[in-house]
Amino acid sequence: MNEDDSKKTGGSFERDTDYIPDRITHEGRRPEHGPADVPLWPVEAGRYRLVAARACPWASRAIIVRQLLGLEDVISLGLCGPTHDLRSWTFDLDPGGVDPVLGIERLQQAYFARFPAYPKGITVPAVVDVPTGQVVTNDFPWITHDLFFEWREFHREDAPDLWPAELREEMEAVMKRVYTEVNNGVYRCGFASSQDAYDAAYDRLWTAMDWLEERLADRRYLMGETVTEADVRLFTTLVRFDPVYHGHFKCNRQKLTELPNLWRYARDLFALPGFGDTVDFDQIKTHYYSVHRGINPTGIVPQGPDLSVWTEPAGRHS
Structure with missing residues (x-):
């Protein structure tokens, strides 16, 4: 985009x-x-x-x-x-x-x-x-x-059912909240141009992040035991959270690595074919820190954080 x-x-x-x-x-x-x-x-x-x-x-x-x-x-x-x-x-x-x-x-x-x-x-x-x-x-x-x-x-024969019929109504509601409060919520924080706007955006984001942390306490994926479109939509924000959104967009109450359920969930997805193997952290960091000169006038791309932690076993299947 x-x-x-x-x-x-x-x-x-x-x-x-x-x-x-x-x-x-x-x-x-x-x-x-x-x-x-x-x-x-x-x-x-x-x-x-x-x-x-x-x-x-x-x-x-x-x-x-x-x-x-x-x-x-x-x-x-x-x-x-x-x-x-x-x-x-x-x-x-x-x-x-x-x-x-x-x-x-x-x-x-x-x-x-x-x-x-x-x-x-x-x-x-x-x-x-x-x-x-x-x-x-x-x-x-x-x-x-x-x-x-x-x-x-x-579709390949073993393609996942990304939109299970029995879960579709609930999934639509989950995805709507993920989009408005998390996917777009980090941008509301990052591009806010007044303190009041930023404070309101920050509070909305972390209310949703706390909801997700609680939701994932007793389930492997957002909708249960199988991957759905809802997981795809959340993953693309989570994988950028510590490298970009935490600092660059001032979403810095906690890092993703400090949220136990969300962190295990994100690593679980990262290990699946189609998720982690499509991620390029260097391109992600280069894009945000180089293009958004209104937020980062120097264009300097930070060296951290340590991204090797993404390959550590998540243990979510248990």
């Missing part, structure tokens, strides 16, 4: 959530859930490219879900570098700084190919239609939702 287009009201950070609403659905069907009358694209193996960045928590959701479901050979993955300027995320990790499939240097080019005067921020994750080079959607909650519900025919 790119926080540059978000706004502040009375010193409080408000995320701009006006994304390209298109959906990719099985045979271009009208989905049962979500906004009506959005443009629809058909599921088609090999047609789309997921453009993401390992630095971005919102994009990391899509990277994780794509791998968990076994869609690597069905939807290709383009990775941007950890930093961006006001114009766009760039493909500086690729030879010559050009995405080898799309043939572009900036993700902005895919947005402009469809919307020549696109007025908003160029965000990841984005799904791009390879034949036309045009962006399809950057609506990150629906991207992962539809990877599960609409691409089922391409």
Whole structure:
């Protein structure tokens, strides 16, 4: 994602959530859930490219879900570098700084190919239609939702049930609280521009963190004994908490490593294929400390913390 287009009201950070609403659905069907009358694209193996960045928590959701479901050979993955300027995320990790499939240097080019005067921020994750080079959607909650519900025919046989039917209503409520209070809550702390706004954001964040610590006292994952989309959404914030949010965003009541249940839970997820092996701590730190010059004017990237602790056994299965 790119926080540059978000706004502040009375010193409080408000995320701009006006994304390209298109959906990719099985045979271009009208989905049962979500906004009506959005443009629809058909599921088609090999047609789309997921453009993401390992630095971005919102994009990391899509990277994780794509791998968990076994869609690597069905939807290709383009990775941007950890930093961006006001114009766009760039493909500086690729030879010559050009995405080898799309043939572009900036993700902005895919947005402009469809919307020549696109007025908003160029965000990841984005799904791009390879034949036309045009962006399809950057609506990150629906991207992962539809990877599960609409691409089922391409899932690997042992893919996890990320949206269990019997848990879906409760899971939606949990994910809503995780998003508003934790995923976005750390940003409200970091980008607050008044003391009152920061204090309110900090209190909201830690109320939610305490709720999660208690919830995980007697269950392995957020919804019980199996991994769901709710865990994916929480993990991308937790894995960035000590390296970035604790200090850089002033979320510093405690470190994640000082919260026993959340810390064991996060390491448990980190050890699973699709989670820890998609994380790049160097890119994460480089992104936040280099791009957010309003918070870190020098652009200095700290050496700590010690990240080897993530590979220590969690023992959550017991």
